[in-house]
Structure formats: C-alpha cells, structure tokens
Amino acid sequence: MKRVLDAGLPLIGLALAVFVWWAISLRVPDLPSPARTWQDSRLYIVQPFEKRGETDQGIALLAYYSLMRVGRGFLLGAIIGTPLGFLFGVSPTLTRMFDPLMQVMRPISPLAWLPLGLILFQKSEPAALFAIAVCSMWPTIINTMVGVRAIPQDYWNVAKVLRLSATTTFLKVILPATLPYMFTGYRLSLGIAWLVIVASEMLTGAPGVGGFLWQEYNSLIYAHILLAIITIGVIGFALDRLMGIAEAKLRTA
Amino acid sequence: MAFLEARGVCKSFSSAAGVRHVLRDVALSIERGEFVSIVGAMGSGKSTLLSILAGLTAPDAGAIVVDGQPVDGVRRDAAYVFQNYSLLPWFTALENVRLAVEAACPFLSRDEQKTRARETLERVGLSHAIHRRPGQLSGGMRQRVAIARAFAARPSLLFLDEPFGALDALTRETLQQDLVTLCSSAERPATTVMITNSVEEAILLSDRIVPMLPGPPATLGAPIPVPLPRPRSVAQLAHDEDATLVRADVVATLTAAAGTRPRPTPSAAVERARPVALAAGKS
Numbered sequence: 001m002k003r004v005l006d007a008g009l010p011l012i013g014l015a016l017a018v019f020v021w022w023a024i025s026l027r028v029p030d031l032p033s034p035a036r037t038w039q040d041s042r043l044y045i046v047q048p049f050e051k052r053g054e055t056d057q058g059i060a061l062l063a064y065y066s067l068m069r070v071g072r073g074f075l076l077g078a079i080i081g082t083p084l085g086f087l088f089g090v091s092p093t094l095t096r097m098f099d100p101l102m103q104v105m106r107p108i109s110p111l112a113w114l115p116l117g118l119i120l121f122q123k124s125e126p127a128a129l130f131a132i133a134v135c136s137m138w139p140t141i142i143n144t145m146v147g148v149r150a151i152p153q154d155y156w157n158v159a160k161v162l163r164l165s166a167t168t169t170f171l172k173v174i175l176p177a178t179l180p181y182m183f184t185g186y187r188l189s190l191g192i193a194w195l196v197i198v199a200s201e202m203l204t205g206a207p208g209v210g211g212f213l214w215q216e217y218n219s220l221i222y223a224h225i226l227l228a229i230i231t232i233g234v235i236g237f238a239l240d241r242l243m244g245i246a247e248a249k250l251r252t253a
Numbered sequence: 254m255a256f257l258e259a260r261g262v263c264k265s266f267s268s269a270a271g272v273r274h275v276l277r278d279v280a281l282s283i284e285r286g287e288f289v290s291i292v293g294a295m296g297s298g299k300s301t302l303l304s305i306l307a308g309l310t311a312p313d314a315g316a317i318v319v320d321g322q323p324v325d326g327v328r329r330d331a332a333y334v335f336q337n338y339s340l341l342p343w344f345t346a347l348e349n350v351r352l353a354v355e356a357a358c359p360f361l362s363r364d365e366q367k368t369r370a371r372e373t374l375e376r377v378g379l380s381h382a383i384h385r386r387p388g389q390l391s392g393g394m395r396q397r398v399a400i401a402r403a404f405a406a407r408p409s410l411l412f413l414d415e416p417f418g419a420l421d422a423l424t425r426e427t428l429q430q431d432l433v434t435l436c437s438s439a440e441r442p443a444t445t446v447m448i449t450n451s452v453e454e455a456i457l458l459s460d461r462i463v464p465m466l467p468g469p470p471a472t473l474g475a476p477i478p479v480p481l482p483r484p485r486s487v488a489q490l491a492h493d494e495d496a497t498l499v500r501a502d503v504v505a506t507l508t509a510a511a512g513t514r515p516r517p518t519p520s521a522a523v524e525r526a527r528p529v530a531l532a533a534g535k536s
Contacts, residue, residue, distance in 0.1 A: 154335065154337060154339040155339070155341065157309060157333075157335065157339060158335075158339050158340075158341065160309055160326075160327055161307070161309065161327050161331075161332070161333040162352065162353050162356040162357075162406075163326075163327055163329060163356055164352075164356055168352075168355075168356070172341065172344075172352060173341065176341070176343040177343075
C-alpha cells in the first residue's frame with residue numbers, strides 16, 4: 001500500500017498541476033489547454049527525429065542541437081574552471097587577488113555576456129559557447145577550490161613523508177581527494193549551462209530547443225512554447241540526475 | 254657524534270588565544286641503530302617534537318642534524334608512521350604500500366615495486382587483504398598497512414607517532430609484538446624514534462626511554478636505559494625484575510614532573526602506573 005502511494009503521489013501532483021494549467025487556459029484565451037498542446041505538439045513528439053525544414057524539426061533533434069551546444073560550452077567552462085579552482089585552492093594569494101572579481105562576475109546574466117561574445121567573436125555560435133562557459137564555470141571553480149582546501153592535513157603529510165614529486169602528489173593525492181567536490185561543481189555548472197542555452201539560442205536564433213521556443217512565439221504557435229518549456233525541464237532534470245549518480249559513485253569510492 | 258642530534262629546539266604556536274610555547278630548548282641525541290622512545294602524557298608536545306625531528310615541521314629555533322647533515326624537510330631515507338594511519342582511502346592496501354616503494358626506489362620497475370609491497374604486507378600478516386581499500390579494513394589492519402608502508406621503503410630512520418594509540422588493548426599487544434619481530438628481522442635495523450604514552454610499550458621496544466616532562470613548554474628528562482635482553486615479550490616483561498625497575502624509574506620521573514599534588518588530572522602516565530604496583534606486589 002505504501003509503495004503504491006509512493007509511486008502515486010508524484011502522479012497526483014502532476015495531475016494537479018495539469019489541472020491548474022487547464023483552469024488558467026480557460027481564462028487566458030491565448031494559452032493553449034493541455035489537450036490542445038498535445039494535439040499541436042504530437043507530430044514533434046511521435047516523430048522526434050523528423051527534419052521537415054531548418055527550423056521545423058522533431059523535438060529530439062532540437063534537443064540534440066541544444067545538448068551539443070551545452071556540452072561544448074560546459075566543457076569549455078570546465079577546462080578553464082577546473083585548473084583555476086586548483087590554483088585558487090593551493091594559493092591563498094591568488095584567491096585574495098581574484099576573489100572580488102569573481103564575486104562581481106558570478107551574478108552577471110547570460111543575456112549580458114552574449115552581446116560581449118558577439119563583439120569578441122563576431123559569430124553567434126562562438127558567442128553562445130562563450131556565454132555558456134563564462135556563466136557556468138563559477139561552481140566548478142569554487143567547488144574545486146573548496147575541495148582542495150578540504151584535503152585533510154594527513155594526506156599532505158603522507159605526500160611530504162613519502163617525498164612524492166609535485167606530479168605524483170597531484171595525481172595520487174590532490175586529484176582523488178578533490179574529485180567528489182569537482183563533480184558537485186560540474187553538476188551545478190551543467191545546470192547553469194542548461195539555463196543559459198535557452199537565452200543564448202533565443203538571442204542568436206540558433207537551431208535548438210531555445211531557438212525553437214522563440215521562433216514559435218514569433219509565429220504565434222503557443223502550444224509549441226509549452227512543448228519547448230516541458231522539454232527543457234525534463235532534459236535539465238535528467239542531466240542533473242545523471243551527474244548526481246556520477247557524484248554519488250565518486251563519494252563512496 | 255650521534256646519528257641523530259637535536260639541539261636547542263624551540264617551538265611555539267600562536268593563535269587568537271595567544272602564543273603557546275610547546276617546546277623549549279629540547280636536546281636529544283640518538284645513536285645509529287638505536288630504538289628510542291619518548292614517553293609522556295597526552296598533549297605534552299610529543300607529536301610536535303617528532304614531526305620536528307623528522308623534518309615535517311620546522312622548529313622556531315635550534316637544529317636537527319642527522320648523519321652530519323642538517324635536516325631541512327623529510328629525509329629520503331626516513332619513514333613515518335602516523336597515529337591515525339593516514340592511508341590514502343582511494344587506493345588498495347597494496348597500492349598504498351607500492352606508492353611508498355615507488356617514492357623511495359623509483360629505479361625499480363612497477364612489478365618489482367608491487368612484489369616488494371606484497372612481501373612487506375605478507376610480513377605484517379595481511380596477505381589476504383592486499384586488494385582491500387582502507388575503508389574495508391579494521392583499525393588494527395590499517396595500522397599494519399601503515400607499518401608495512403614505512404618498512405617497505407627500507408628506511409634507515411623510522412619515526413613512529415603513537416603507532417598503536419588508536420587501537421584497542423588486544424590489537425595493540427599483537428601489533429607491538431609484530432613490531433618487535435619486524436624490527437629484529439630487518440637486515441639492518443633502522444634508527445627508530447617512537448613516541449608513546451605507554452610505559453609498557455616503550456620498555457618492550459626501546460633501548461632507551463626519554464621522558465617528556467610536561468610544560469608548557471615541555472622539556473626532555475634524562476634518558477633512562479632499558480638494559481633488557483632481546484627479543485622481549487609482553488608476558489615476560491610483566492614479571493621481569495629489571496623491567497620493573499625501569500618502569501618505576503620512568504613513572505617516578507613522569508609523575509614527579511606532573512606536579513607535587515598526589516592526584517592531578519589522571520594523565521595517561523599515571524593511569525599506566527597502576528599495573529606497575531600490582532606487578533611489583535606479586536614478585
């Protein structure tokens with residue numbers, strides 16, 4: 001009985017949300033009802049990999065474009081952010097030098113970075129990657145830094161007593177000790193990167209879930225906006241879960 | 254000149270609460286191949302002194318000289334066993350020990366390093382557990398791995414920081430006995446400095462016992478020789494006349510230094526004194 005209830009509760013919550021959506025759609029004529037949304041979106045969902053035109057594509061294809069873009073931007077952020085995190089972790093001087101700057105840059109919205117990216121790179125694709133990387137790398141930097149600082153003195157002593165070289169100390173002591181923290185950073189960074197994608201695709205008109213959302217808004221096909229929103233949410237959730245699993249694996253190891 | 258010499262070693266720590274002088278003008282000299290124990294109560298600055306002797310911590314004043322060379326950082330031929338094992342939890346027992354072999358003997362091939370690590374683990378009775386991680390080992394087994402890690406590098410200088418302090422009494426006794434065997438079976442015995450709060454442990458293993466007189470700042474008392482034949486065993490020492498004399502001497506020095514009041518806060522040294530009275534009464 002309890003198990004049935006556990007599985008059923010989220011479904012009840014979902015049903016309630018859909019009901020609220022339906023109720024609002026009765027009052028707001030422009031908002032498509034759940035049934036209407038399904039009808040208008042069916043084609044995109046049942047033929048997810050269908051490419052009917054440059055902007056008229058199945059939802060899985062659109063999601064794939066967005067994911068690739070996010071992956072590249074996130075990777076760029078991780079490649080820059082991880083070494084910075086290690087540097088800040090071992091050097092209090094560097095931390096003091098850059099901490100105020102970091103605190104100021106961290107809350108800047110992707111919408112603000114994107115035009116700067118366009119000025120710097122002239123093209124929309126690198127500008128989007130720039131915005132994703134710049135916005136998403138902060139949790140990676142900060143968590144890696146915290147991870148390095150949290151290494152117990154015991155492990156540093158072991159490295160000292162065994163006279164491990166700098167390389168060996170990094171590979172066999174610092175890196176494994178910091179790995180769980182790094183992955184917490186990666187999980188948070190990936191979440192932010194996924195948030196940024198929609199904004200950057202909207203502004204640059206690149207094909208993807210975010211680009212699709214904005215284009216359908218301009219074409220007055222409001223059901224597709226809802227489809228895009230739900231897709232973004234589900235994928236974001238899935239990404240977080242996947243990173244969470246990787247993180248948990250590292251923690252127990 | 255002695256193999257290891259400490260002269261005028263001072264160390265203090267400053268914190269928000271003020272400056273705490275831990276060691277003042279500590280001098281110590283240890284001959285090559287000698288096993289010396291520094292015995293004192295908890296928190297008397299023993300660990301600080303050991304880490305200074307080993308080159309892990311720099312003293313505020315004074316110098317450590319080993320084999321005619323001033324100590325500046327941990328020596329290549331030194332090994333250290335920590336009280337809390339300090340094994341790397343992401344590696345197996347074998348890999349933990351192999352890492353020490355690799356660091357000490359980088360000229361050996363990886364297979365040779367592994368063989369050496371495996372042999373050393375077998376000598377401390379862990380052949381069945383070499384592929385386990387520290388998290389899957391008991392406290393006693395972990396400390397065995399830590400001891401194997403120290404011995405695998407075949408050090409000429411060995412520092413033991415309360416190696417059995419975190420273990421239960423039974424495990425402690427077995428491991429002490431194993432250390433006796435290990436030390437006597439080594440082809441060339443390492444010059445060893447051990448710190449402990451157990452007088453029994455010190456008598457079992459040492460050539461000389463140096464009492465640490467609590468401060469702060471702490472100083473070292475006159476060394477007490479342990480003129481007992483080897484190999485020794487816990488059982489045999491309990492009834493040995495000479496051992497009883499040494500024990501009484503060490504305990505007297507430590508309790509005298511702890512203050513004139515008959516019952517200060519029960520320090521480890523005082524706790525240890527009780528079985529002495531019993532043993533003396535029997536003999």
